[in-house]
Amino acid sequence: MPVISIANPKGGAGKSTTALVLGTTLAAHDATVTLLDCDPNRPIAGWARGGSSTAMKVLGDVGESGIVSAIDAERAARQFVLVDLEGTASRMVSRAIMRSDLVLIPMQASAVDAAQAARAVGLVQEEEQVVGRAIPFRVLFTRTSSAIPTRNEKMIIDELREAGIPVLTTHLNERAAYKSMFTYGQTLVELDPSLVNGLPAAKENAERLSGEIIELVSTLNRKAAA
Template sequence: MYVITFANPKGGSGKTTSAMLLAEQIAISGGRVAILDLDPNANILAWAQTREAEGRDVPFTVHARPQAEETVELIDSLSDEADYLIIDLEGSKDQIVTFALSRTDLCIIPLDGSPMEARQAAQAVRLVQTTANMIRAQINYALLFTRTNAAFQTTDERDVRQEMELNNIPTLPVRIAKRAPYTRIFRDGVLLSELPDIVTQEMQGKTASVSDKAMKQVTGAIENARDYAQTVIATLTKEQVT
């Protein structure tokens, strides 16, 4: 079982959305996926529980935050049911975060490309490195730019990328753009793959130009999510081989 964690001490970095997008794309591809929701807000757990209560499908299992001392045991036990375990970490330097990182194959650190977010991401990098030193094993990690402009790369993002490159901090080549369909995942309790049918129904009676624009947003979001997931898996498997 591959363990992929998402870490950033700052809220609103796109951490939970990035975890959800990856989980759905892997599940669509046929992989068995489990999510461990360690974030105190428990947005993924609430999303899954709402869908289950309404009789709607959840294509992966979602597990609630355990007691800190039970974290490693729970992670190890999930290898019987999942090929990929995705963990949404809490932001603080809690013991449970260290336990989860100790079992991590790849830690993804989302940030929006601003200098302030870069400083927060640097804290997450230090936490990963400290944990790696503690367990005397390498923990692979990479930054992921999220909530970016879909049309172009901002000056801030370019400068942060260059700074990370100078400091030998790996970044994923793909970006997750700021797109309206992503906000609907938690707002409406939907899967990204459900949105084409939903939007088609919503656009009935609308003009062709309005319908095309709405559907293009959904198509762009799905393509972005697919490219992102493929990049993560390629990075994960490459690190495992090396």
């Protein structure tokens, strides 16, 4: 089953939010999902103690020495394995990328984030040389406006595509509901719309993102099998 790592050596790029939104949305559609929280701050492990009824399994005690065996064990038992990686280039990050079927690289639409996303692409390419196979990756823009894209955003997207770096069509928009997931320890489905602004739009955004990821993984699987 697919292993999807969320990686970027820059902190604050939206890795944990991406992992949580994607994992809980997949689980809401009855997919079996394990999320490995490998961020030293363990934000998703903390979220999991909030009492959500999601069927998503969260592992927050996986260290560098156990990352490969944990990924392999969960891959054998679950439909999706998501790995929320720490914001640095480490041996754990390297090992997770090597085991991945897809690497998501979240970034905000800024020059600083673009430079760090390029570093993440470099990490993936280094691991490709080690394992002797292609490791698919996609850049995911986070915290973008759902209305009109900024000129800066358009420029960075164009530069990435000109450089041959694939970018997901769907962005993870700036939504209060995504922050509220951590605040209340709940999934988007569980959040109270009377307490959280823009919840329907956040759900729709999450559905589009998960749908694009599912289609991408299916396409990659077909290519691998051909």
